[in-house]
Amino acid sequence: MKTRIIPFFIPHAGCPYRCVYCDQRVITSQEGQVRGEDVARTIAEYLATGGEEGRWEVAFYGGSFTALPPSKQRELLLPAFRALQEGRIEAIRISTRPDCLDEERLALLMAYGVTLVELGVQSMDDRVLRLAGRGHTAAAVVEAATLLRSWGFEWGAQLMPGLPGAGPASDLFTARQIAALEPDVVRIYPAVVLAGTELHRMLEKGKYKPLSLKEAVERTVEMRLIFEERGIPVIRTGLQESPGLAAKVVAGPYHPAFGELVEGEIYFRQVDYYLEKIVQGGISCRKIKVAVNPQEVSKAIGHGRSNLRRWQEKRGIQVEVVGREEVEAGNMVFLAVDDEKVKVEVKRQDFIKACREKEKERKKE
Ligand code: SF4
Structure with a gap:
């Protein structure tokens, strides 16, 4: 049965870091804070216009959900949880950083019906993580994935080939390391340079060379095949189109049909x-x-x-x-x-x- 997503974008909220590639407000194309009442209203709107067919899922993307204050997490999750209890939606997922998870946070997520947690992994190469300003190591990813599994959550990994310092060997190493951890889903977004980011400054100073579109497609294909080999679904390749995104991309392998190029x-x-x-x-x-x-x-x-x-x-x-x-x-x-x-x-x-x-x-x- 087709899964239909009711998406909420939490722009940079709660995140104390500044990854070199990140302009969360651009990626999510939504300024300001989302409130609980917005979640309730949007769920109702989607369900009213979307017909009967399909399996509805609420997804909180962007930012670092579990770095939000617990009261804010509850405010956002409550309307989704109510819809879940009433049988109006079938699942709730969130995305967050690997170093923003512990027993207490997982208890909150579980209490509010979250079943899948996507981790912003990007790379499993500590040098690449450091150059990208991620503020965590690959060990934090292994720890988070293990913790999620031990609590019975499904988990997903978001990967970003082509970051500073990441050649083909590094990105394929990342894919193999993640495949060995057996995530339930994977997304692969090759790095692109957004205006005003640290990566943009690095590009201007000649300290970063983004992948060409051809390189990005080829690298993503190799990574994708590593997951397909193990039967791990790659649910997205390339950034999701959103209003204003294309205009903010100053360099890098951005293509509105990137996923099609990869599958082709x-x-x-x-x-x-x-x-x-x-x-x-x-x-x-x-x-x-x-x-x-x-x-x-x-x-x-x-x-x-x-x-x-x-x-x-x-x-x-x-x-x-x-x-x-x-x-x-x-x-x-x-x-x-x-x-x-x-x-x-x-x-x-x-x-x-x-x-x-x-x-x-x-x-x-
Ligand atoms: S952790 Fe996520 S939200 Fe925070 S700076 Fe990095 S990419 Fe942006």
């Missing part, structure tokens, strides 16, 4: 993996027909049909992508090679395994 790149590689086998097998062909889940067709053909062009240019093969309900999202079934019918399934997991084998071979060389 994975499909590109997955089809190409099969095309390479065909070419290596000495089979000469000009056309391939491949089926994916109908919801995935636009991702598979790539943003602006770019994958179709790339397969043609790289392999000289024209690929036709069709939707078939019976194909699970992420998997694909090759249906025809030229005019000959075939039925070859390439599951996402098989493709990831093949990538890992290739990596091992490369390392041996």
Whole structure:
């Protein structure tokens, strides 16, 4: 069943830190403090306009929820908790810093029906965390994740590749460390430079070079595949569009359809993996027909049909992508090679395994 989010943005509230990339008011596009009455009213508005279908979830994003005074946390949570008790919504989630959690705070969250806590992790490399001004170490993430699990909460990790000092090895290390902690969900937001932030000043002084869009897509793909390999859902890649955000981005890999670029790149590689086998097998062909889940067709053909062009240019093969309900999202079934019918399934997991084998071979060389 589709989950529909009723979002609340808590701009920088309660956070005593100033991470180099952060302009929380820009990211959340909402000035001022949210009050309990705003939460109650907004929940009612969403439920009134959203119809019956779906599973409603209240989410408190931005800022550091558990760094707010307990009275403010209660004020915000109470209307959501009431809606939960009345069966009008199904879940409540919050996001916070890893070093802002302890038994007392978790007791409050649990008492008000919160089930999922997203941690702003960004990196598991202490040097990168220090350069980003995060004010906590990777050990704090492990501690917070362990505490959340021991209390029976679900937890999520928000990661930010491309921070100062983070090369590909560092970001992939982060993904592996987090995957080993088995979060329930992951979000990956490559670092972008927002006007007026410390990162902006570093950029102007030549002390920071953001990732290009291509680098960010490729790095996010590699990170995403580490989670997919373990069956950990990556629920978002790239910043959520919000009014005023694009105008504030002064540099970095910002793209309104970043998630699509990432998923398109994975499909590109997955089809190409099969095309390479065909070419290596000495089979000469000009056309391939491949089926994916109908919801995935636009991702598979790539943003602006770019994958179709790339397969043609790289392999000289024209690929036709069709939707078939019976194909699970992420998997694909090759249906025809030229005019000959075939039925070859390439599951996402098989493709990831093949990538890992290739990596091992490369390392041996
Ligand atoms: S912890 Fe979050 S809200 Fe606080 S400065 Fe860092 S990014 Fe911004």
